[in-house]
Amino acid sequence: MRARVFVTLKPSVFDPQGTTVAEALHTLGYPSVSDVRQGKYFEFEVASASAAEVRRIAAEVSDKLLANPVIETYRIEVVDPARV
Amino acid sequence: MRARVFVTLKPSVFDPQGTTVAEALHTLGYPSVSDVRQGKYFEFEVASASAAEVRRIAAEVSDKLLANPVIETYRIEVVDPARV
């Protein structure tokens, strides 16, 4: 089953990249775009038939490796082929 | 309205980061995890009430700036508060 992890900086943490991208978009003529936040996106396969199990593993590896709990938070999506 | 853009390397492109993460996860004791791909994740506000309009703008800025078509592809999600 496929898991997706979205890692983003905590809302209060300064995101220089997002800020710079926002400014670039304004100069490119997209004034309507604002509050850009840049994060990391992970996709991986977990050899398991149980969505709950996949979610558990995804959460574990996010805590351990994918996200830095000091400044980042993450969100997990499990793509259950059965449900797709 | 909020737009989310997921930028990932094309399947044909070797992803040194993803590979390293996968190896790290195996040494951390997660043999069941495989085929890790790492990408970028963007979230931003678009001042518009129309989901279609937001999607159009998100696609435009992704083509222009957020993704490099030579190596990357992207996927867009529009978070329509009306629907949430």
Place this chain on the structure above:
Amino acid sequence: MPFDAQVLEQHGVTPEEYARIVELMGREPSFTELGIFSVMWSEHCSYKSSRVHLKTLPTTGPRVLQGPGENAGAVDIGDGLAAVFKIESHNHPSFIEPYQGAATGVGGIIRDIFTMNARPVALLNSLRFGSLDDPHVRRNMEGVVAGIAGYGNSIGIPTVGGEIDFDDSYAGNPLVNVFCLGLAKADEIIRASASGEGNPVYYVGSKTGRDGIHGATMASAEFDEKSAEKRPAVQVGDPFMEKLLLEACLEVMKTDALVGVQDMGAAGLTSSTCEMGSRGGVGIEIDVALVPQRETGMTPYEIMLSESQERMLLVVKRGREAEVEAVFTKWDLHAVRIGEVTSDGRMRVKHHGTVVADIPNRALTDDAPVYRRPMSTPAWLAEAQQLSFEGLRPLEPGDALVRLLASSGIASKRWVYRQYDHMVRTDTIVMPGMSAGTIRVKGTDRALALSVDCNARFVYLDPAAGAALAVAEAARNVACVGGTPIGATNCLNFGNPQRPEIMWQFGKAVEGMGAACRALDIPITGGNVSLYNETDGRAVLPTPTIGIVGLVEHADRVVTRTFKAAGDVVVLLGDGRGELGGSAYLSEVHTLVRGVPPALDLARERALQALLVVLAMEGINRSAHDCSEGGLAVTLAECCFDAGIGVDANVPASTAPSAGWTDVATLFGESASRAVVSVTEADLPRLRQMAESAGVPAAVLGKTGGDRVRIRVSGQPAIDVALGDAEKTWSGAIGKRFTRAS
């Protein structure tokens, strides 16, 4: 008292200090004012525990253009130029978040340099970690190194040197000390001082967020959990913003429209405002509502205490505003006017016009508390200084050499500095790993040789002697290259000063550092103190890191560590006394940190350094390497590495500290004031004669050449290893620890 004991405690303000605040204010402070006092009177800003000791350091000299008290020190290097330099610690943040902690440390010290109208041209760092056997330590070190690289590389300042050492005491409290040097026109240095009633005060740089606000204040009355949650102690560095600030500030400074500048480092807007005012004997009034803010609903308290990075405070000459604003606009930065200079010597903070803080600058700076904290010799010291060889078997010298070459402290740090851009600016003429990092000064014949050093084992066993030895080693490193030490900066990393034995270590170390700098004629133009480096009541090894600037008269004559040709003569300058106390050998092979550090005769040290400089500038030395960690054997091996040239040496035996220990003491003892140099056969007589007139012992050890490191002790074979194998061990040891499998 409007504040209960808990609020004061969270602000780190003692009841006595609070009483003092009320006395200085002539009334009870407001909550915002209490916050302002708490940061300005904190150890970090006020130096309240260390001040009395730092006063004893030598800070003057004919070359000194700026001593302690400004953003950085400055010394004259001739040709109308000044070297502006300082070292800063970012220990605690680098433990919490290694990458950002180290990165923002680099950012901070760079701002200290360019605020003085100096172009930053070199970075060094001094790092301390626990054992690399510990995966947490490895992750921490990997993050710290990446953070230093990420920030320095992006701005384009080469990291030309540094040092790293390892000890379990740093496992929960790594040390990250960053040194930066800049070049300025000697007569164009700008000070962080305000003047001129009515001159506008500008804010420029990143917007102010809630980051970095003194953690202790989070839970205090005014805030609920949510707002505490809103305030990350971690600051994220923005090297791109810093690069823009750097270029824009240097461009603005060309206009002479500025009165003074200070970066918003620790205690952000608070310290920059009251320090600039008090230095200039004037007042500053600002309205925090005008401060660009990243987040909504920020209180004056939060704005004044925020430590958001990449922000500067400028005082501009009235009437010149447009020029200044134009330059910042060119760089897509906007300078915002947030207040003006007043004549009343007070820091007045308004919020939408209403005064929220009104404090005499002196109360926050000069009148801050000063403590003469009790000191007492640690109970354990006498015992630790006892070194008995009973029950120890000396390791076979060849094996010992390999063990030492593989040890993290001695092994090549290439894995680290390869991640640093050490060539940008095309001035680096001695690369990291080759000796003290050296940069040429374009437009002159000169160069600057830079070294940061501290052997904390020595300091632990005898703080005064250890600190003096650190000064001697750093100065010797620059002398080997051909540089005359002309200035120093220090970063004093110690434990909790409220513990008398820690305060004793501190006091003694400062004493020793001062004595050495006096004897070697090296003024200390500034520095930084980092206290409370402890985990669970266990302090780090006392680590008074010293950074030294050496002036090289002829850049084209710099000398490096490595042998240059086979058939050259290898000479030991200075002599070994087989001193093993606190040596790398004892700690690596026998896991012992005991004994007394090597004796240091500062007169001999000074003579050796003077000789090294002459030998380099006269073109006699073809290589020179100071003899430090690992002793003579390691030094000889290091001279072969990266040169592919072996050595065949015969070392006169030193007197053994104990029966059967002659070879080990001779080869791995760390006696001070020694260097290994190589010269051509033809130049040997000149070297001999010059050494003699300098009163420096010079012993011919042997010749360069071959593909082995062969060392005899008084004729008896002691070490004979293949150069290739030894070098592989030395160069691969650190990288191996970080290969993905490990």
Place this chain on the structure above:
Amino acid sequence: MTFAIVVFPGSNCDHDAYHAVKHVLGADAEFVWHKDTSLKGADCVVLPGGFAHGDYLRTGAIARFSPVMPEVVRFATSGGPVLGICNGFQILLEAGLLPGAMLRNRSLKFQCEYVRVRVEQTDTPFTRACAAGQVLRVPIAHGEGNYYAEPETVARLEKNRQVVFRYVSESGEATDAANPNGSASNIAGLCNEGRNVVGLMPHPERACELAVGSADGLVLFESVLQAVAGGVRHAL
């Protein structure tokens, strides 16, 4: 002859390029601010190394939209010699003046060290003074120099002889061990089909004086000096 050195916000090798062409080579040099829309009549344009816009988002991604870039494109399409060094190369890729893209180094680390590159083509304005197959010792300093292009593109580059520099061992072979970052077919530098636009990851401007470790990079600037003197620009 005059070099235009484009300064983007975050460029940090602009002064190094300036020093190399002005003080070592002895040519004239002008800085051109990225918001300028004129190249000041320069004979050669250099996009220097650094971290334009902090390399945020993607190396070169934002810089390619700088107001000066349309001028650079016009200059390039008219046959003018353009050299992109490191970050400048990355900008040329993002701007589409050269094919392909950069990935993180396979070490996932920034690498600053000397490498050896072999000159594969001597009919570009920046290599005409080189001997075919000449091996240059020059430094790299980048975290994203892992060149990628689709296999067909790489094949086309080889066929059109657009691979100008290749990472090689001391003995001059393009081995995997000699490849510092994982670049496709050890590619260290390329040119466009017109051969007048050259980009490379190594820093020739850092290797123009023995005092700083190597003078092997100077030949690139001497080449373009000759090219411009010989009026090659119009021939192209």
